[in-house]
Amino acid sequence: MTIPPVNLEICGAVAVIRFCKPRERNPLSSRTLDLFAEILDRLTKESLLKVVIITGSDDVFLSGADIRELRQLESQSATEFSQRGQSITKTLASMSQVTIAAINGFCMGGGLDVALACDIRVASGSAVFAHPGAKLGMITGWGGTQRLPRIVGRARALELFTTSRRWSSEEALKSGLITQIADPVLESAISLANKALLTF
Numbered sequence: 706m707t708i709p710p711v712n713l714e715i716c717g718a719v720a721v722i723r724f725c726k727p728r729e730r731n732p733l734s735s736r737t738l739d740l741f742a743e744i745l746d747r748l749t750k751e752s753l754l755k756v757v758i759i760t761g762s763d764d765v766f767l768s769g770a771d772i773r774e775l776r777q778l779e780s781q782s783a784t785e786f787s788q789r790g791q792s793i794t795k796t797l798a799s800m801s802q803v804t805i806a807a808i809n810g811f812c813m814g815g816g817l818d819v820a821l822a823c824d825i826r827v828a829s830g831s832a833v834f835a836h837p838g839a840k841l842g843m844i845t846g847w848g849g850t851q852r853l854p855r856i857v858g859r860a861r862a863l864e865l866f867t868t869s870r871r872w873s874s875e876e877a878l879k880s881g882l883i884t885q886i887a888d889p890v891l892e893s894a895i896s897l898a899n900k901a902l903l904t905f
Contacts, residue, residue: 717752721760722757732770732772745793749801758804758807765810766811766832768814770814782784791896796821798822807893810833811833812832813836815847817836826883827894829902831889833874840869850862853882
């Protein structure tokens with residue numbers, strides 16, 4: 706039985722989107738992006754839904770674009786892939802529901818862009834953050850270059866983009882990238898979601 710790369714659970718006014726391919730490092734492949742976009746489109750139409758939580762599985766939140774796919778892209782298809790990712794993060798950023806990234810582990814590249822598009826980011830103590838594109842001769846095209854400087858400041862954002870250095874949860878907290886470190890992170894995000902529901 707093939708496990709889909711993205712799973713959706715809805716409990717009352719809270720939805721949890723979980724990426725479920727940890728052995729492959731939860732890559733944002735074309736198929737995964739399509740399924741993710743379909744889920745987000747559905748949730749934007751759920752008027753009774755108030756909070757959307759995004760998380761990963763095992764020790765991986767999201768590892769970003771599938772490098773194997775990227776190597777096969779030509780100019781036109783690369784542009785389309787970038788626009789696809791941009792469309793998804795824009796949808797996520799503009800959702801009427803409160804969006805929470807429950808970052809359970811490695812949060813890399815396009816995965817970090819997804820987290821940046823959320824309203825709130827909480828992370829486990831073992832989470833790791835990076836934009837490794839500089840080592841590959843590329844830079845993110847999914848909105849991270851705009852959102853990250855607004856959140857952590859221009860200097861820190863430039864350092865992350867140009868050095869590919871990894872940030873720990875503690876450094877992410879100090880920089881303002883995340884709002885809290887909590888374990889287990891999904892349960893903490895659900896607790897935060899329930900508190901948010903009291904304000905609606």
